[in-house]
Amino acid sequence: MDLRERLNTSxxxxxxxxxxGICTFLNALDxxxxxxxxxxxxxxxxxxxxxxxxxxxxxxxALLGMAIGALVLGPVADRIGRRNMTIVALIxxxxxxxxxxxxxxxxxxxxxxxxxxLGVGGILVGTNVICAEYASRKRRGLVISIYTAGYGxxxxxxxxxxxxxxxxxxxxxxxxxxxxxxxxxxxxxxLLVPESPSYLYNxxxxxxxxxxxxxxxxxxxxxxxxxxxxxxxxxxxxxDSGVLALFNRRNRRVTFVVWATFFIVxxxxxxxxxxxxxxxxxxxxxxxxxxxxxxxxxxxxxxGSVAFGLFTSRWSTRSVLxxxxxxxAILMAVFIFTAQWxxxxxxxxxxxxxFSNGCIAGLYVLTPQSYSxxxxxxxxxxxxxxxxxxxxxAPTATGAMxxxxxxxxxxxxxxxxxxxxxxxVLLGMRGVDVEANRxxxxxxxxxx
Numbered sequence: 001m002d003l004r005e006r007l008n009t010s011x012x013x014x015x016x017x018x019x020x021g022i023c024t025f026l027n028a029l030d031x032x033x034x035x036x037x038x039x040x041x042x043x044x045x046x047x048x049x050x051x052x053x054x055x056x057x058x059x060x061x062a063l064l065g066m067a068i069g070a071l072v073l074g075p076v077a078d079r080i081g082r083r084n085m086t087i088v089a090l091i092x093x094x095x096x097x098x099x100x101x102x103x104x105x106x107x108x109x110x111x112x113x114x115x116x117x118l119g120v121g122g123i124l125v126g127t128n129v130i131c132a133e134y135a136s137r138k139r140r141g142l143v144i145s146i147y148t149a150g151y152g153x154x155x156x157x158x159x160x161x162x163x164x165x166x167x168x169x170x171x172x173x174x175x176x177x178x179x180x181x182x183x184x185x186x187x188x189x190x191l192l193v194p195e196s197p198s199y200l201y202n203x204x205x206x207x208x209x210x211x212x213x214x215x216x217x218x219x220x221x222x223x224x225x226x227x228x229x230x231x232x233x234x235x236x237x238x239x240d241s242g243v244l245a246l247f248n249r250r251n252r253r254v255t256f257v258v259w260a261t262f263f264i265v266x267x268x269x270x271x272x273x274x275x276x277x278x279x280x281x282x283x284x285x286x287x288x289x290x291x292x293x294x295x296x297x298x299x300x301x302x303x304g305s306v307a308f309g310l311f312t313s314r315w316s317t318r319s320v321l322x323x324x325x326x327x328x329a330i331l332m333a334v335f336i337f338t339a340q341w342x343x344x345x346x347x348x349x350x351x352x353x354x355f356s357n358g359c360i361a362g363l364y365v366l367t368p369q370s371y372s373x374x375x376x377x378x379x380x381x382x383x384x385x386x387x388x389x390x391x392x393x394a395p396t397a398t399g400a401m402x403x404x405x406x407x408x409x410x411x412x413x414x415x416x417x418x419x420x421x422x423x424x425v426l427l428g429m430r431g432v433d434v435e436a437n438r439x440x441x442x443x444x445x446x447x448x
Contacts, residue, residue, distance in 0.1 A: 003197050003212055003225050004373075008137040015218050016134045022188050023131040024147050026086070028154025029093070029185065030120050031298060032178055033062060035155045037113065038274050039162045039291055040171035042281070047171075048106040056399025059274050060392045061110040062117035065096075067388030069121020074381015075243055077125050079203070082196040082377060083189070086126035090186040093119025097179035101172040119182075121388070125381040132368040132376075133196050141317075141365050145309025148361035152302030152353065155273070159295040163288060194218070198373035201227065245375055246382060254370040255379070257425065258363065262387030264422040265325065265359040268332060270391035271415050272297065272352060275398050279408040283339040296346040300353030305361040307354065312365065318426055321362040325422040328355035333416030336409050359422065363387075 007016075037044075037059050045055050069089065077085035096116030103109035128147070135143035158178075165173050194215045200208040204227065212225040246255045276297060280290035304324075311320045331352045338345040363383065371379035394415075401411055 003216055003221070004133070004201065006216075006221055006223075007134060007197065007219075010136060010219075010221075012136050012139055013219055015220075016136075019134045019193060020131055020143050020146060022185075022193055023127040024150035024153070025188070026090075026123050026127045026185055027147055027150035028158075029178070029182055030066075030124065031151035031154030031156075031301075032158035032181065033097075033116060033120060034270070034273050035159045035162065035294065035298065036174045036178055037062065038277055038294065039159060039166060040174060041274075041278055042287060043166065043171040044106075044109065048109075050106055052399040052402040053396070054106060054399070055278075056396040058106055058110050058113065059395040059399075061113035062120070063270065063388050063392040063395070065114040065117020065119075066121040066124075067117075067385045067392060068114075069118040069385075070125055070381045070388060071121075071385035073118075073122040074125040074385070075378045077122070077129070077377040077381065078199070078374065081199050081203075081205075082126040082129050083193055084195075085122055085377075086130070086189055086193070087186065089119045089122025089126065090182060090189065091119070093123060094179050094182045094186065095119075097175050097182060101175040101179070103172075121381075121385070124384055125377050128364060128380050128384075129198075129368060129376050130193065130196055133198055140369070141312045142306075142309040144365045144368070145305045145307075145312075145361045148308075148357065148364050149302040149305035151360070152298045152300070152305060152357055155298030156295050156302060159291065159298060163291045163295075198376065202374050243378060243382065246379060251371065251375070251379075255382075258367055258370065258379075258383045259386040260425045261321070261359075261422055262363055262383050263390035264418060264425060265356070265363065265390075266387035267390035267394045268328065268415050268419040268422075269356045269360060271394035271398055272332065272335075272356060274395045275411075276349075279336070279398075279402075279411065280339055280345075282402075282408050283336065285339060289342065293345055293349050297349040297353035300350035301357030303350070304354030304356070304358035308358040308361040309365070312362075317362055317366045321359060321366075322423050322426045324355045324358040324362065325419060325426065328352065328359060329416045329419035329423070331355060331416075332419055333413045336412040356419075 041055060041059060044050070044058065050058065073085055073089065093116055096112050096119055099112040100109060100116060103112055128144075131147045132140060132144060161177070162174050165177065195211055197212065197215065200212055209225070209227045212227060216223070216225050245251060273294070276294045277287070277290040280293050281287060285293070308320060308324065331348060335345070335348050335352050338348050367380050367383045368376055398411060
Protein backbone atom coordinates (compact mmCIF):
# COMPACT_ATOMS: atom_id res chain seq x y z
CA MET A 1 0.00 0.00 0.00
CA ASP A 2 1.24 3.48 -0.91
CA LEU A 3 0.04 5.55 2.03
CA ARG A 4 0.03 8.75 -0.02
CA GLU A 5 -2.42 7.37 -2.54
CA ARG A 6 -4.69 6.02 0.21
CA LEU A 7 -4.72 9.47 1.82
CA ASN A 8 -5.67 11.00 -1.51
CA THR A 9 -8.52 8.64 -2.33
CA SER A 10 -9.99 7.51 1.00
CA UNK A 11 -12.63 9.21 3.06
CA UNK A 12 -11.10 11.47 5.70
CA UNK A 13 -10.97 9.89 9.15
CA UNK A 14 -11.36 11.56 12.53
CA UNK A 15 -7.58 11.43 12.95
CA UNK A 16 -7.05 13.34 9.70
CA UNK A 17 -9.49 16.02 10.82
CA UNK A 18 -7.66 16.19 14.16
CA UNK A 19 -4.41 16.90 12.30
CA UNK A 20 -6.18 19.61 10.29
CA GLY A 21 -7.55 21.10 13.51
CA ILE A 22 -4.12 21.28 15.15
CA CYS A 23 -2.57 22.85 12.04
CA THR A 24 -5.41 25.37 12.00
CA PHE A 25 -4.71 26.21 15.63
CA LEU A 26 -1.04 26.73 14.77
CA ASN A 27 -2.01 29.10 11.96
CA ALA A 28 -4.18 30.95 14.47
CA LEU A 29 -0.96 31.85 16.31
CA ASP A 30 0.01 33.96 13.28
CA UNK A 31 -3.29 35.85 13.44
CA UNK A 32 -2.94 36.37 17.17
CA UNK A 33 0.63 37.62 16.79
CA UNK A 34 -0.16 40.21 14.11
CA UNK A 35 -3.01 41.64 16.16
CA UNK A 36 -0.88 41.58 19.32
CA UNK A 37 1.46 44.26 17.97
CA UNK A 38 -1.39 46.02 16.17
CA UNK A 39 -3.51 46.36 19.31
CA UNK A 40 -0.45 47.23 21.39
CA UNK A 41 0.72 49.92 18.96
CA UNK A 42 -0.80 52.92 20.75
CA UNK A 43 0.64 51.99 24.16
CA UNK A 44 4.00 50.99 22.66
CA UNK A 45 4.16 54.27 20.76
CA UNK A 46 3.41 56.29 23.88
CA UNK A 47 5.81 54.39 26.15
CA UNK A 48 8.76 54.62 23.76
CA UNK A 49 7.80 58.00 22.17
CA UNK A 50 7.80 56.65 18.62
CA UNK A 51 7.08 58.49 15.38
CA UNK A 52 4.82 56.93 12.79
CA UNK A 53 7.81 55.67 10.80
CA UNK A 54 9.49 54.20 13.90
CA UNK A 55 6.28 52.46 14.93
CA UNK A 56 5.94 51.07 11.41
CA UNK A 57 9.43 49.57 11.69
CA UNK A 58 8.56 47.89 15.00
CA UNK A 59 5.34 46.55 13.51
CA UNK A 60 7.26 45.22 10.50
CA UNK A 61 9.96 43.50 12.58
CA ALA A 62 8.05 40.24 13.05
CA LEU A 63 7.11 40.26 9.37
CA LEU A 64 10.80 40.47 8.48
CA GLY A 65 11.43 37.47 10.70
CA MET A 66 8.57 35.60 9.04
CA ALA A 67 9.99 36.31 5.59
CA ILE A 68 13.46 35.11 6.55
CA GLY A 69 12.00 32.09 8.33
CA ALA A 70 9.86 31.06 5.37
CA LEU A 71 12.65 31.55 2.81
CA VAL A 72 15.36 29.81 4.81
CA LEU A 73 13.38 27.17 6.66
CA GLY A 74 11.20 26.02 3.74
CA PRO A 75 14.07 24.18 2.01
CA VAL A 76 15.29 22.94 5.41
CA ALA A 77 11.85 21.45 6.10
CA ASP A 78 12.09 19.45 2.87
CA ARG A 79 15.35 17.97 4.21
CA ILE A 80 14.73 17.39 7.94
CA GLY A 81 10.97 16.82 7.91
CA ARG A 82 7.94 19.10 8.12
CA ARG A 83 7.00 17.93 11.63
CA ASN A 84 10.56 18.41 12.92
CA MET A 85 10.66 21.90 11.43
CA THR A 86 7.34 22.77 13.08
CA ILE A 87 8.67 21.69 16.49
CA VAL A 88 11.88 23.71 16.16
CA ALA A 89 9.97 26.74 14.88
CA LEU A 90 7.51 26.60 17.77
CA ILE A 91 10.36 26.66 20.29
CA UNK A 92 11.82 29.74 18.58
CA UNK A 93 8.38 31.37 18.50
CA UNK A 94 7.81 30.75 22.21
CA UNK A 95 11.15 32.36 23.10
CA UNK A 96 10.38 35.40 20.96
CA UNK A 97 6.94 35.96 22.49
CA UNK A 98 8.05 35.74 26.12
CA UNK A 99 11.11 37.91 25.48
CA UNK A 100 8.94 40.55 23.74
CA UNK A 101 7.13 41.01 27.04
CA UNK A 102 10.45 41.95 28.71
CA UNK A 103 11.46 44.66 26.20
CA UNK A 104 12.53 47.98 27.75
CA UNK A 105 13.12 49.84 24.47
CA UNK A 106 11.81 49.91 20.92
CA UNK A 107 15.08 48.36 19.69
CA UNK A 108 14.74 45.40 22.07
CA UNK A 109 11.12 44.90 21.13
CA UNK A 110 12.06 44.96 17.45
CA UNK A 111 14.75 42.29 17.95
CA UNK A 112 12.44 39.95 19.83
CA UNK A 113 9.71 40.51 17.26
CA UNK A 114 12.13 39.35 14.55
CA UNK A 115 12.78 36.18 16.59
CA UNK A 116 9.03 35.65 16.98
CA UNK A 117 8.57 36.04 13.24
CA LEU A 118 11.30 33.50 12.48
CA GLY A 119 9.31 30.96 14.44
CA VAL A 120 6.03 31.81 12.71
CA GLY A 121 7.68 31.50 9.29
CA GLY A 122 8.94 28.03 10.13
CA ILE A 123 5.55 26.99 11.50
CA LEU A 124 3.75 28.02 8.32
CA VAL A 125 6.00 26.12 5.90
CA GLY A 126 5.59 22.95 7.96
CA THR A 127 1.90 23.04 8.77
CA ASN A 128 0.69 24.15 5.34
CA VAL A 129 2.25 21.06 3.73
CA ILE A 130 1.23 18.64 6.50
CA CYS A 131 -2.35 19.90 6.31
CA ALA A 132 -2.44 19.46 2.52
CA GLU A 133 -0.94 15.96 2.60
CA TYR A 134 -3.33 14.59 5.22
CA ALA A 135 -6.37 15.87 3.31
CA SER A 136 -8.08 13.71 0.74
CA ARG A 137 -8.08 14.81 -2.88
CA LYS A 138 -11.80 15.62 -2.73
CA ARG A 139 -11.53 17.72 0.45
CA ARG A 140 -8.14 19.36 -0.07
CA GLY A 141 -9.41 22.78 -1.19
CA LEU A 142 -11.83 22.98 1.73
CA VAL A 143 -9.21 21.73 4.20
CA ILE A 144 -6.64 24.34 3.19
CA SER A 145 -9.32 27.02 3.39
CA ILE A 146 -10.19 25.90 6.93
CA TYR A 147 -6.48 25.96 7.75
CA THR A 148 -6.21 29.50 6.39
CA ALA A 149 -9.29 30.52 8.38
CA GLY A 150 -7.25 29.79 11.48
CA TYR A 151 -5.53 33.15 10.99
CA GLY A 152 -8.83 35.02 11.22
CA UNK A 153 -10.08 32.88 14.09
CA UNK A 154 -6.90 33.48 16.07
CA UNK A 155 -7.02 37.18 15.36
CA UNK A 156 -10.73 37.55 16.15
CA UNK A 157 -10.74 35.51 19.37
CA UNK A 158 -7.35 36.83 20.43
CA UNK A 159 -8.35 40.39 19.62
CA UNK A 160 -11.49 40.06 21.72
CA UNK A 161 -9.37 39.02 24.69
CA UNK A 162 -6.72 41.68 24.01
CA UNK A 163 -9.19 44.55 24.31
CA UNK A 164 -9.75 43.90 28.02
CA UNK A 165 -6.29 42.43 28.64
CA UNK A 166 -4.47 45.58 27.47
CA UNK A 167 -6.86 47.79 29.42
CA UNK A 168 -6.25 45.92 32.68
CA UNK A 169 -2.70 44.54 32.41
CA UNK A 170 -0.88 46.57 29.74
CA UNK A 171 0.53 45.67 26.33
CA UNK A 172 3.11 43.18 27.63
CA UNK A 173 0.39 40.83 28.83
CA UNK A 174 -0.69 40.01 25.26
CA UNK A 175 2.77 38.58 24.49
CA UNK A 176 2.78 36.52 27.67
CA UNK A 177 -0.56 35.02 26.71
CA UNK A 178 0.76 34.36 23.20
CA UNK A 179 3.75 32.51 24.63
CA UNK A 180 1.45 30.34 26.73
CA UNK A 181 -0.71 29.48 23.71
CA UNK A 182 2.36 28.59 21.65
CA UNK A 183 3.60 26.33 24.47
CA UNK A 184 0.27 24.50 24.50
CA UNK A 185 0.45 24.05 20.74
CA UNK A 186 3.96 22.61 21.00
CA UNK A 187 2.63 19.88 23.29
CA UNK A 188 -0.15 19.09 20.80
CA UNK A 189 2.35 18.70 17.96
CA UNK A 190 4.66 16.49 20.02
CA LEU A 191 1.81 14.21 21.06
CA LEU A 192 -0.52 14.10 18.08
CA VAL A 193 0.91 15.37 14.77
CA PRO A 194 2.73 12.82 12.54
CA GLU A 195 5.43 13.44 9.96
CA SER A 196 4.67 14.26 6.33
CA PRO A 197 4.23 10.98 4.39
CA SER A 198 5.92 12.43 1.30
CA TYR A 199 8.98 13.32 3.36
CA LEU A 200 9.19 9.75 4.71
CA TYR A 201 8.91 8.29 1.21
CA ASN A 202 11.29 10.74 -0.47
CA UNK A 203 14.03 10.98 2.19
CA UNK A 204 13.58 7.51 3.75
CA UNK A 205 15.10 8.20 7.19
CA UNK A 206 16.06 5.18 9.30
CA UNK A 207 12.72 5.14 11.13
CA UNK A 208 10.58 5.75 8.03
CA UNK A 209 8.96 2.30 7.83
CA UNK A 210 8.08 2.29 11.53
CA UNK A 211 6.58 5.78 11.37
CA UNK A 212 4.54 4.97 8.27
CA UNK A 213 3.17 1.81 9.94
CA UNK A 214 2.14 3.82 13.01
CA UNK A 215 0.47 6.48 10.84
CA UNK A 216 -1.39 3.81 8.86
CA UNK A 217 -2.74 2.20 12.04
CA UNK A 218 -3.92 5.56 13.40
CA UNK A 219 -5.68 6.22 10.11
CA UNK A 220 -7.41 2.85 10.31
CA UNK A 221 -5.61 1.25 7.35
CA UNK A 222 -4.87 -2.46 7.70
CA UNK A 223 -2.82 -3.00 4.50
CA UNK A 224 0.96 -3.25 4.69
CA UNK A 225 2.73 0.04 3.96
CA UNK A 226 5.17 -0.23 1.05
CA UNK A 227 8.09 2.15 1.66
CA UNK A 228 9.71 1.18 -1.64
CA UNK A 229 6.76 2.42 -3.69
CA UNK A 230 7.83 4.93 -6.31
CA UNK A 231 5.33 7.65 -7.02
CA UNK A 232 4.67 9.29 -10.36
CA UNK A 233 6.02 12.50 -8.87
CA UNK A 234 9.34 10.85 -8.04
CA UNK A 235 9.65 9.41 -11.54
CA UNK A 236 8.84 12.64 -13.35
CA UNK A 237 10.29 15.31 -11.06
CA UNK A 238 13.72 14.06 -10.10
CA UNK A 239 15.16 17.53 -10.75
CA ASP A 240 12.71 19.16 -8.32
CA SER A 241 15.04 19.66 -5.40
CA GLY A 242 16.44 22.87 -3.91
CA VAL A 243 15.65 26.53 -4.50
CA LEU A 244 17.02 26.56 -8.07
CA ALA A 245 14.39 24.00 -9.07
CA LEU A 246 11.77 26.72 -8.59
CA PHE A 247 13.10 28.28 -11.79
CA ASN A 248 13.47 25.26 -14.04
CA ARG A 249 11.27 24.88 -17.12
CA ARG A 250 8.73 22.86 -15.15
CA ASN A 251 8.19 25.40 -12.38
CA ARG A 252 9.25 28.93 -13.33
CA ARG A 253 5.89 30.13 -14.66
CA VAL A 254 4.04 29.11 -11.51
CA THR A 255 6.84 30.50 -9.34
CA PHE A 256 6.76 34.00 -10.78
CA VAL A 257 2.95 34.22 -10.79
CA VAL A 258 2.68 32.95 -7.21
CA TRP A 259 5.42 35.26 -5.94
CA ALA A 260 3.92 38.40 -7.50
CA THR A 261 0.42 37.59 -6.27
CA PHE A 262 1.61 36.74 -2.77
CA PHE A 263 3.52 40.05 -2.58
CA ILE A 264 0.59 42.23 -3.64
CA VAL A 265 -2.08 40.43 -1.62
CA UNK A 266 -0.01 40.37 1.56
CA UNK A 267 0.81 44.06 1.14
CA UNK A 268 -2.88 44.92 1.35
CA UNK A 269 -3.72 42.25 3.89
CA UNK A 270 -1.08 43.22 6.44
CA UNK A 271 -1.68 46.92 5.95
CA UNK A 272 -5.32 46.61 6.92
CA UNK A 273 -4.61 44.24 9.82
CA UNK A 274 -1.70 46.27 11.22
CA UNK A 275 -2.87 49.86 10.81
CA UNK A 276 -6.67 49.75 11.09
CA UNK A 277 -6.76 50.40 14.89
CA UNK A 278 -4.43 53.40 14.57
CA UNK A 279 -5.99 54.90 11.43
CA UNK A 280 -9.55 54.42 12.67
CA UNK A 281 -8.45 56.25 15.83
CA UNK A 282 -7.13 59.05 13.59
CA UNK A 283 -10.62 59.46 12.10
CA UNK A 284 -12.10 60.05 15.55
CA UNK A 285 -13.03 56.59 16.84
CA UNK A 286 -12.04 55.66 20.40
CA UNK A 287 -9.37 53.00 20.96
CA UNK A 288 -12.01 50.48 22.01
CA UNK A 289 -14.20 51.09 18.94
CA UNK A 290 -11.14 50.93 16.68
CA UNK A 291 -10.26 47.52 18.14
CA UNK A 292 -13.86 46.30 17.72
CA UNK A 293 -13.73 47.27 14.02
CA UNK A 294 -10.46 45.34 13.67
CA UNK A 295 -11.94 42.27 15.37
CA UNK A 296 -14.80 42.40 12.85
CA UNK A 297 -12.26 42.57 10.05
CA UNK A 298 -10.42 39.49 11.28
CA UNK A 299 -13.67 37.61 11.88
CA UNK A 300 -14.57 38.29 8.25
CA UNK A 301 -11.20 36.83 7.31
CA UNK A 302 -12.13 33.50 8.86
CA UNK A 303 -15.43 33.47 6.96
CA GLY A 304 -13.71 34.40 3.70
CA SER A 305 -11.22 31.55 3.91
CA VAL A 306 -13.93 28.91 4.21
CA ALA A 307 -16.05 30.64 1.56
CA PHE A 308 -13.13 30.50 -0.85
CA GLY A 309 -12.84 26.74 -0.39
CA LEU A 310 -16.54 26.31 -1.15
CA PHE A 311 -16.35 28.48 -4.29
CA THR A 312 -13.38 26.51 -5.66
CA SER A 313 -15.46 23.34 -5.67
CA ARG A 314 -17.33 24.88 -8.61
CA TRP A 315 -14.93 27.39 -10.22
CA SER A 316 -11.17 27.42 -10.80
CA THR A 317 -8.82 28.77 -8.15
CA ARG A 318 -7.64 31.50 -10.52
CA SER A 319 -11.15 32.73 -11.29
CA VAL A 320 -12.17 32.89 -7.65
CA LEU A 321 -8.89 34.60 -6.73
CA UNK A 322 -9.44 37.25 -9.38
CA UNK A 323 -12.98 38.01 -8.17
CA UNK A 324 -11.88 38.11 -4.54
CA UNK A 325 -8.99 40.48 -5.29
CA UNK A 326 -11.21 42.93 -7.22
CA UNK A 327 -13.84 42.99 -4.47
CA UNK A 328 -11.16 43.36 -1.78
CA ALA A 329 -9.71 46.36 -3.64
CA ILE A 330 -13.07 48.12 -3.98
CA LEU A 331 -14.06 47.50 -0.37
CA MET A 332 -10.63 48.61 0.89
CA ALA A 333 -11.09 52.03 -0.74
CA VAL A 334 -14.63 52.38 0.63
CA PHE A 335 -13.82 51.11 4.14
CA ILE A 336 -12.34 54.26 5.69
CA PHE A 337 -15.18 56.49 4.42
CA THR A 338 -17.69 54.53 6.52
CA ALA A 339 -15.88 55.25 9.80
CA GLN A 340 -18.52 57.73 10.99
CA TRP A 341 -21.23 55.05 11.01
CA UNK A 342 -20.28 52.38 13.54
CA UNK A 343 -22.57 49.61 12.32
CA UNK A 344 -21.67 50.22 8.68
CA UNK A 345 -17.91 50.35 9.28
CA UNK A 346 -18.06 47.02 11.12
CA UNK A 347 -20.04 45.42 8.27
CA UNK A 348 -17.66 46.75 5.61
CA UNK A 349 -14.72 45.70 7.78
CA UNK A 350 -16.06 42.14 7.89
CA UNK A 351 -16.32 42.15 4.09
CA UNK A 352 -12.80 43.57 3.65
CA UNK A 353 -11.45 40.82 5.88
CA UNK A 354 -13.52 38.22 4.07
CA PHE A 355 -12.22 38.97 0.58
CA SER A 356 -8.62 39.87 1.47
CA ASN A 357 -8.11 36.75 3.59
CA GLY A 358 -9.92 34.72 0.94
CA CYS A 359 -7.10 35.72 -1.43
CA ILE A 360 -4.55 34.34 1.04
CA ALA A 361 -6.56 31.11 1.23
CA GLY A 362 -6.50 30.86 -2.54
CA LEU A 363 -2.73 31.17 -2.67
CA TYR A 364 -2.37 28.55 0.07
CA VAL A 365 -4.54 26.20 -2.02
CA LEU A 366 -2.75 26.86 -5.31
CA THR A 367 0.87 26.80 -4.17
CA PRO A 368 1.25 23.29 -2.66
CA GLN A 369 -0.63 21.69 -5.56
CA SER A 370 1.64 23.42 -8.08
CA TYR A 371 4.89 21.76 -6.98
CA SER A 372 6.01 18.13 -6.73
CA UNK A 373 6.27 16.54 -3.27
CA UNK A 374 10.07 16.86 -3.04
CA UNK A 375 9.83 20.64 -3.60
CA UNK A 376 6.60 21.41 -1.79
CA UNK A 377 7.89 23.06 1.39
CA UNK A 378 10.44 25.01 -0.65
CA UNK A 379 7.73 26.29 -2.99
CA UNK A 380 5.38 27.18 -0.17
CA UNK A 381 8.16 28.71 1.92
CA UNK A 382 9.45 30.96 -0.84
CA UNK A 383 5.95 32.01 -1.86
CA UNK A 384 5.11 32.98 1.73
CA UNK A 385 8.56 34.55 2.18
CA UNK A 386 8.26 36.80 -0.87
CA UNK A 387 4.76 37.70 0.21
CA UNK A 388 6.02 38.69 3.64
CA UNK A 389 8.25 41.31 2.03
CA UNK A 390 5.05 42.93 0.83
CA UNK A 391 3.74 42.62 4.36
CA UNK A 392 6.93 44.26 5.69
CA UNK A 393 6.76 47.18 3.29
CA ALA A 394 3.07 47.90 4.00
CA PRO A 395 3.29 48.93 7.69
CA THR A 396 6.54 50.85 7.20
CA ALA A 397 5.29 52.67 4.09
CA THR A 398 2.04 53.52 5.88
CA GLY A 399 3.95 55.08 8.78
CA ALA A 400 6.02 57.13 6.34
CA MET A 401 2.91 58.27 4.46
CA UNK A 402 1.26 59.27 7.73
CA UNK A 403 4.33 61.29 8.72
CA UNK A 404 4.30 62.82 5.25
CA UNK A 405 0.82 64.23 5.71
CA UNK A 406 -1.30 61.61 3.96
CA UNK A 407 -4.83 61.34 5.35
CA UNK A 408 -6.20 57.93 6.40
CA UNK A 409 -8.67 58.17 3.51
CA UNK A 410 -5.90 58.67 0.94
CA UNK A 411 -3.89 55.76 2.35
CA UNK A 412 -6.80 53.30 2.15
CA UNK A 413 -7.60 54.35 -1.43
CA UNK A 414 -3.94 53.89 -2.39
CA UNK A 415 -3.90 50.36 -0.96
CA UNK A 416 -7.13 49.58 -2.83
CA UNK A 417 -5.41 50.53 -6.09
CA UNK A 418 -2.45 48.29 -5.20
CA UNK A 419 -4.79 45.35 -4.62
CA UNK A 420 -6.28 45.83 -8.07
CA UNK A 421 -2.85 44.97 -9.46
CA UNK A 422 -3.34 41.47 -8.06
CA UNK A 423 -6.21 40.94 -10.49
CA UNK A 424 -3.91 41.95 -13.36
CA VAL A 425 -1.17 39.58 -12.21
CA LEU A 426 -3.69 36.76 -11.84
CA LEU A 427 -4.32 36.94 -15.57
CA GLY A 428 -0.98 35.16 -15.81
CA MET A 429 -2.57 32.19 -14.04
CA ARG A 430 -4.79 31.43 -17.01
CA GLY A 431 -4.15 27.83 -17.86
CA VAL A 432 -2.17 27.11 -14.69
CA ASP A 433 -4.97 25.02 -13.17
CA VAL A 434 -5.39 23.13 -16.44
CA GLU A 435 -1.64 22.68 -16.81
CA ALA A 436 -1.40 21.33 -13.26
CA ASN A 437 -4.15 18.83 -13.98
CA ARG A 438 -2.32 17.64 -17.08
CA UNK A 439 1.04 17.23 -15.34
CA UNK A 440 1.15 13.76 -13.75
CA UNK A 441 3.90 14.67 -11.29
CA UNK A 442 1.89 17.53 -9.79
CA UNK A 443 -1.44 15.75 -10.06
CA UNK A 444 -0.18 12.74 -8.13
CA UNK A 445 1.85 14.76 -5.66
CA UNK A 446 -0.88 17.16 -4.63
CA UNK A 447 -4.03 15.33 -5.54
CA UNK A 448 -5.09 17.88 -8.14
